[in-house]
Amino acid sequence: MKVIYPVIFTETKDEKDVVLVYIPDLNGMTEGYGLQDAIEMAKDYVGNVLVDMAAIEIPKGSQIKDIDIKKSPFFEYGESFVSLVDVDVDYFRRTLKSKSVRRNITLPEWLDDMATKAKINVSAFVQEALKQKLGVA
Secondary structure (H helix, E strand, O other), X not given: OEEEEEEEEEEOOOOOOEXXXXXXXXXXXXXXXXXXXXXXXXXXXXXXXXXXOOOOOOOOOOOHHHOOHHXXXXXXXXXXXXXXXEEEHHHHHHHHOOOOOOOXXXXXXXXXXXXXXXXXXXXXXXXXXXXXXXXXO
């Protein structure tokens, strides 16, 4: 699932080229060195927050026209502008939550025997079935 959020970038014009980042819809803040790094840091922040919010409904991004740069906590630190940042939440989920966990399932003995005889990896089969059922890659 891809999401798009408006982000306020504030260029400080200091010697390190720090760009302060505010994500109003998540009340989140980060920073980067230069605009490219700031964009990557914004995506990283959004991706990590949304993966942690997996059990909660993901907030919808505001319209860019509704964002007031003066409401950024960094407004007074430099020149601010709004841009959209897109994030692939599924990518972050796969990257951050890829560790395998052990789950016990119960099968009738006859079904387990048939799966063993057919050389079916039950764990892999269940993973694929769950991905298909949940519509994730």
